[in-house]
Amino acid sequence: MSDFKELKQVAYESNMRLPELNLVLFTFGNASAADRDRSVFAIKPSGVPYEELRADDMVIVDFDGKVVEGGMRPSSDTETHAVLYRQWDGIGGIAHTHSTYGTAWAQTQRDIPILGTTHADHLTEDIPCAPPMSDEMIEGDYERQTGHQIIDAFDSRQLSYEEVEMILVANHAPFTWGKTAEKAVYNSAVLEEVAKMAYITLQIHPDAPRLKEPLINKHWERKHGDSAYYGQEK
């Protein structure tokens, strides 16, 4: 029996949430869950339809992207997950979707501007769009470079991966993460909804103003600050 039964179950459930939340079509997208103590993560096998997926199909991979356990080939995006886990040691889960509005924004190569409190409830910055990768990066170790492109975008903008748990990769699609795989998937759904709202807003009013700072701060603080009062105390 697998040593990673529980981890696989978490990854499995997170993957199954993606179609439930209408974030994926067919086999597009994937989620993973990390076990920091053992420096591995469980990820969806590549190209398996969600309706056929079983918890035991999850592939266990280390943070260098090497398969540790599992009879199937892991998601083709596994290297991207590995890079992020290796670099950002506070994250416990990652999700990647081709959700409709988030992907459309990625195709515009533009950040999703912060236009309202729905956005500010989750992050205080525009949702960043990492620039298109260079030809060298694409032709090299592509999925690994995708991870580096994400990290470079955070570094060059001095963003914190703990405060901004999502990004668009230009011409590709969203990646999201969080302390848990569940939170990563949650963030994918938030990104899609915020992307849709921003789209509609700018269609109605192309010059709709960015949310002003005090309101950004207020909504963030009430949910995430030291004296947060959203949700139940834990």
Add this chain to the structure above:
Amino acid sequence: MSDFKELKQVAYESNMRLPELNLVLFTFGNASAADRDRSVFAIKPSGVPYEELRADDMVIVDFDGKVVEGGMRPSSDTETHAVLYRQWDGIGGIAHTHSTYGTAWAQTQRDIPILGTTHADHLTEDIPCAPPMSDEMIEGDYERQTGHQIIDAFDSRQLSYEEVEMILVANHAPFTWGKTAEKAVYNSAVLEEVAKMAYITLQIHPDAPRLKEPLINKHWERKHGDSAYYGQEK
């Protein structure tokens, strides 16, 4: 056993209608139901997913926003509800959502113009958008000030809360109300549909004309006037 069993049940059912009507994602949004005789209302606890919600979780709060009964922290928007109940004594229920099209309109900081009879069946005015709050209001008692911002918008435009049962708060989202919590939720769904129709209308024809007065009056009167003939006599 709770003294407020029935009130909690009403509030619970109204909250559960929000995801059924596709008006909320995750824990976004909340509904409350008031008991005018006892000057209290029942409201959703903060941050609890709808699928885990039970009637008994509803928190009983007085019109000053103080918790009267309940083991959980009430919605972070509780103060906004309290202000509205205190100010407008004809309302028995309030709903707040981040529904997609309504929220997008709020992000444009624009009223939703009255463009057709679907709108006029429910109100004779553009759906007002309260202006962005001042920095002082935001940094002060934010949720209470949100309530005041709503009331100020109604006062300055000389709108009647009994005829216009909905508003957008700029950069935030819709609030709706009514004689009952059920009506408040109904109004949230109407607002979302009207917001979507207005969006599409203006995309096709940016100069689509406002509905003319006689038609506004006719549709309002047939549903709400003294000789209304819509619906069944009661």
Add this chain to the structure above:
Amino acid sequence: MSDFKELKQVAYESNMRLPELNLVLFTFGNASAADRDRSVFAIKPSGVPYEELRADDMVIVDFDGKVVEGGMRPSSDTETHAVLYRQWDGIGGIAHTHSTYGTAWAQTQRDIPILGTTHADHLTEDIPCAPPMSDEMIEGDYERQTGHQIIDAFDSRQLSYEEVEMILVANHAPFTWGKTAEKAVYNSAVLEEVAKMAYITLQIHPDAPRLKEPLINKHWERKHGDSAYYGQEK
């Protein structure tokens, strides 16, 4: 027991199709079915939610709009139905919805241009939009005048109600009809889909050309002409 049991059943089933096809919200919309031999039609009672509707609730009305049988008040749009049945003796059913895209087009006061074969499979003309009603018509017998406005639009454009089974009423919403109530409801769904396609088409390409005549004729003929070969022979 009712003399109109069967007719009520047909009207009931047609009404229940409207929410199934996502064409109505709450109590918006209504369908009716006519019995030509007895010069009556069965129509939805006013303001009753679809989930509470029973076949026996249908109200039997004559072609002058007078109630013949039924304990409830008929739809507030009953007079519009009556005018159309009286005027156009080839129709056996009528449907009225506030479906999202159809209503948005009605709010633009524009015809829906014929842009493709999906449209041409059902009619060879733009979907007409009857102009806004005069103040006198609105303030007079409004629903009856709505019927006359529809008929006038057909007369002035020399359209055949047997070939064009749908119309938008400006600033209001679609009305559709057909030989049966089932066909009328079918046409409401077709109108909504065609309205959505035309909207998207014109957003991508505002000068998208009207479908050319030979293709309009070909698609119409293969479904409706003397040597039609769409569907099964009957």
Add this chain to the structure above:
Amino acid sequence: MSDFKELKQVAYESNMRLPELNLVLFTFGNASAADRDRSVFAIKPSGVPYEELRADDMVIVDFDGKVVEGGMRPSSDTETHAVLYRQWDGIGGIAHTHSTYGTAWAQTQRDIPILGTTHADHLTEDIPCAPPMSDEMIEGDYERQTGHQIIDAFDSRQLSYEEVEMILVANHAPFTWGKTAEKAVYNSAVLEEVAKMAYITLQIHPDAPRLKEPLINKHWERKHGDSAYYGQEK
């Protein structure tokens, strides 16, 4: 008993996927499955609603479009299928829908530009739109000519039907194909999603750039190239 029981079953299941994937309304659309050894295909009967369809209703037709077995009239688009099967001997299934976004693009008479990796995962070219047919083609043997119009578009652009498994027919709608009927239907869903994403992308940013070649090649190669690493080895 039918000699084609298995083939009919495949065609039936592929047809039933179309409404499941929200690609068709009412009787619009059809799918077929070919048996290359016997030079026939099974196709949906014309005008039969999906909910009434049974596997045994499928009509067996040869590659000249002649009915070989079946009590019902085959889809009115049968000749188009026949032409494609006859011309392109590597395909085993064809699907035709009037899916909303794909059809809207067809109505613009424009190719769907390749804007991101969701598109590039499936084909390396813009999704071609065959030009409007000449009046002679329309008035002649229309459905057969539709097939020729598709093939001519591929020939004149030097596209490979094995690499590009989809096309829009101007003012009409999408056709897709593949090695199997299942793949053809899959391609219809991909086309619809890519069409929607491209629409949203260009609404946000009308000058969104085409995906650059190295990224097109990378995504195609990882799924379809000699050293493909997407999916499980077979």
